[in-house]
Amino acid sequence: MKRMPVRAGRPTIIDVATEAGVSRQTVSRVVTNHPRVAPATRVRVEKAIATLGYRPNRMARALVTQTSLTFGFAAIDMRDPHFGDTCFGMQVAAREHGYYLVVTELDFDDDRGLGTLETLLTLGVDGVALFPSILSDSDIEQFAASCGCPVVMIGRASKVPNVVSIAMDENAAAELVVDHLVERGKKRIGILMNEIFPEVVHQRYVALREAISNGTAVATAAVEAGYPRIAQGRIAATTFLQRGPDLDALIGFNDTMAMGALLACDDLGLRVPQDVAIVGYDGIPFGALTNPPLTTIVQDSIGMADAAFRSLLSCLEHGPPPEGKVLLWEPELLIRGSS
Amino acid sequence: MKRMPVRAGRPTIIDVATEAGVSRQTVSRVVTNHPRVAPATRVRVEKAIATLGYRPNRMARALVTQTSLTFGFAAIDMRDPHFGDTCFGMQVAAREHGYYLVVTELDFDDDRGLGTLETLLTLGVDGVALFPSILSDSDIEQFAASCGCPVVMIGRASKVPNVVSIAMDENAAAELVVDHLVERGKKRIGILMNEIFPEVVHQRYVALREAISNGTAVATAAVEAGYPRIAQGRIAATTFLQRGPDLDALIGFNDTMAMGALLACDDLGLRVPQDVAIVGYDGIPFGALTNPPLTTIVQDSIGMADAAFRSLLSCLEHGPPPEGKVLLWEPELLIRGSS
DNA sequence: TGATACGATGTCAACGCTCACACTAGGGTG
DNA sequence: CACCCTAGTGTGAGCGTTGACATCGTATCA
CATH class of the missing domain: 3.40.50.2300 (Response regulator)
Incomplete structure (x- = not known):
């Protein structure tokens, strides 16, 4: 598989040095803003750089400096x-x-x-x-x-x-969510989570369970393989709500899953928030436009x-x-x- | 500003060569799957690579091959x-x-x-x-x-x-949108666009105007500086609807702007789609969840x-x-x- | 058996750049 | 005036890798 030469013809530091009549090191000094360059030389080099359209090669530089920026x-x-x-x-x-x-x-x-x-x-x-x-x-x-x-x-x-x-702070977040739901009179809270994030889910899950155990509500978990996008959340929530113990609130692992839950409720003819309250995590901007708009834990x-x-x-x-x-x-x- | 050495201690091709008792070129051959390497040597080198956890430096390679992948x-x-x-x-x-x-x-x-x-x-x-x-x-x-x-x-x-x-194909898209709106009985169509994309906007705008001119509807344009996110769309649409000539349809430059228009209608107490129909461009997944869900031109x-x-x-x-x-x-x- | 071929490996230079050091010229110091 | 200092510049080496070429040993053929 032959290829055309990439970056063909880009001027190098040597071209600039030749053009300006100095050594490559002097050009390098100008480019890196080294102080020990005579003003006149600096001007000359800068003009050569502009003329040739020179841009230092960051890979070559990185090779030497061990820093690629x-x-x-x-x-x-x-x-x-x-x-x-x-x-x-x-x-x-x-x-x-x-x-x-x-x-x-x-x-x-x-x-x-x-x-x-x-x-x-x-x-x-x-x-x-x-x-x-x-x-x-x-x-x-x-x-x-x-x-x-x-x-x-x-x-x-x-x-x-x-x-x-x-x-x-997952504990603080869980407390906010659960307190809010309990305040709204919700008693049977479901946690809509995804098993492919064992550790994150674990932290969030543990925090939520703990927060819930302080109240009167019951916690359950639904999991669904695959990255949590809207469609997955919808499927998981549907299954969950159909076989779940009369849930009146659903907490989504993230807003995307919660949005899926919104769709699932719509599918099942459940009113949000009257029948099922839904809360998400992340605070993505699109949560403001759903029907109804999504309550969420905002992350900065x-x-x-x-x-x-x-x-x-x-x-x-x-x-x-x-x-x-x-x-x-x-x-x-x-x-x-x-x- | 002193820095700690970056990528300290990563083994190089020389380390592997030494470990395997061959030259660096042979290692290079193994790494690049060159055919002319004796099977026994290849195995030895591969073992050395595994032992040291060697990974070829793509910058160095790119410097030579002029190809960075x-x-x-x-x-x-x-x-x-x-x-x-x-x-x-x-x-x-x-x-x-x-x-x-x-x-x-x-x-x-x-x-x-x-x-x-x-x-x-x-x-x-x-x-x-x-x-x-x-x-x-x-x-x-x-x-x-x-x-x-x-x-x-x-x-x-x-x-x-x-x-x-x-x-x-902007012409095809514009035709789809306008035909649809006309079919819905819409007569006064507004185009919600953003002047910071002169060329894209131009293509889309020209296509839409042309499509509209074939029907009976009236076209207008609203522009608003700044990248079109939901908030900008909301502001632009609000201004537009307040001073506009009784628009009954709004076409957003993209779904995000159209979503802003959705919010603007809500702000102004206008019913969608009865009072104002709204159509966006792009087909982003979140458009399925808005209230009402967003009609849109889907791009793949x-x-x-x-x-x-x-x-x-x-x-x-x-x-x-x-x-x-x-x-x-x-x-x-x-x-x-x-x- | 000697010439030939080829497979396997090694050596050298180079990619574009910067670091460490060496060098030059001029100015100040005693 | 010999000394040193310093600002300004150049030189050689090397970052980690690969392409071109050279070399070596062994199998193949006449």
């Missing part, structure tokens, strides 16, 4: 607005600091995504921010130990050595993304936290029509 | 599900072929995004897929001429030299993304189309409750 960002499905918003937040922060993001979807078939992460490393990223999803804490620990760059995980609060973990995706970026930067400067570090975010309950 | 993907705001879905589609195709995606948001402040694209090139991407958004055809033409790699644009049908353009984002990826690959193999090339996609009208 590139971070990896990995999540299970960017189509989910929660991940998308987080990705956006990291983009914004990255741009501000001259960084680029290599974005990748974690592929379950590929050793739970570890293979994809490993390959990501070969691109020379300076750090990795990821939603652990299906990866366990020990997976993450092992990855962080061998990858040779800072690792930040978003969405699960775990003290993993050398890893910064950014997550919402952009803020968390920004923190993730800053944490990576900080790890690069001061090293990663040896015993791990957890940044906890306060949840906010946004009450709308669905509850 | 990396594509750039640029859009104006990944939070819009249409862009997000397209990004996802490219991810899937990329993964299948061992490619990675460098994803970037185009920043308007930065020379309409051209600066961002230029920087993207310094990362050594083998090709770029982008939503042109604010960039004109001649911007794209110039970029394609100087970037030294294949360029694919998505979302605008334009014959730009050396560029593959992937877009929906995943399919178009796949085509974009394949086009980049094809350009690498056979060179880009000198006079440009347009791949047109058939739109589909999904009629739901909002019209």
